[in-house]
Amino acid sequence: MNAPTLQPRTPATAMLVVLGGIAMLSGLLVVLAAQLTAPLIAENQREAIERALVKVIPGSVTYRRYKVEEGRLLPAGEADDDILYAGYDDRGRLLGIAARAAAQGYADMIYLLYGYDPGCECIRGIQVLKLAETPGLGDKITKDPDFLKNFEALDARLDAAGTALLNPIVTVKHGSKRNPWEIDAISGATISSRAVGKALNRSAQKLLPAIRPLLLQIHRLEEKG
């Protein structure tokens, strides 16, 4: 045996038992909480998306989820990530398409949902889904009325070949907006405003050329049995 120490030594097994026991109890509680809250959290997320959809596709009442894969339009399942939403009015006519866009803001990624109206070939509204911008400065992009006016009819026409936007969407310095495809930045929140422009341009350049030949397939809501 070792020489006696000043303190009685705790056997390693006791430590193992306690730590293992606590870890197991902890795991049990965490799994329980995750299981119990999962449906509520999913419901919250669905509601948040739907609230945003009503705003970016004005007048829409029903929605369908789609994904574009190799030039074909497929109904999207619950697990799909990169999806777009088609919004219809109460008579089943297509009013617009909504999709997610994201870009690096000042503090973190800014995630938004934007609505595209094929009738006017323009963006009809944006809703920020998630941001971490500075309160009082960068977060103005969610509520500044002058800034949001940019997205009442933001030009997003395609060029003749239909492969890209005729005019890329850009954010310009506060007060220097001249064209319908420009976004007038908020003074004091230029980085956040630019991020919105960048997100929209990146997503629209990719999505709109892909979706245009497919619009006929979804222009009316089919009655499903």
Next chain:
Amino acid sequence: MSRRRDDRLTWETFSEGLWRENPVFVMLLGMCPVLAVTNSAVNALAMGLATTFVLVASGLLVSLLARYIPRQVRIATYIVIIATFVTLIDYSIQAISLDLYNALGAFIQLIVVNCIILGRAEAYASRNRPLKAVVNAAGMGAGFTFALLCLGGVRELLGAGSLFGFDLFGPNFQPWVVMVLPPGGFLVLGGWLLLFDWMKQRGRETEPLPRGETVHGR
């Protein structure tokens, strides 16, 4: 004899966290959430309640298990217990409101490293019986929530012109934006500390010291 008296549950057990040993205004603990999430009264209240829940739940469990936890692994055990309850509250807030969850950001998860909680577990809960630990933790939580509300209320009032989201001054109010930004947190905290210290000084001059009170920093 003195052991007996220490074991008694008194109003002091609860109120010391609220006032005499307020974690924010007196002990200056947990400054990270205090400064970071008090830009509105709602955020402050939610953060305070979440922290209170973790304090009470971990206090109870630590107090119950203290006898079985070997000294060498006690800190690791406390942290696992605290982290568990933080995860529970994290899921619950997501289930209650996504807006609130986004507003509080990473600070819910960071309750794990809030020194008030580990401090209470080590210094109080592990040495007292469960009921007393719970009451004391509730007091500390109430004191923390109270302090957060003090900051959040003032900052929202000055920085956004509203309180709990209700507009108070009408559209002509020019918000004092710096108050909801990080510097505003320091300014308002400084103001409150000044006020509390002044009140303490005054109380000391007019009243004799209560029995058993220790005086710090005189």
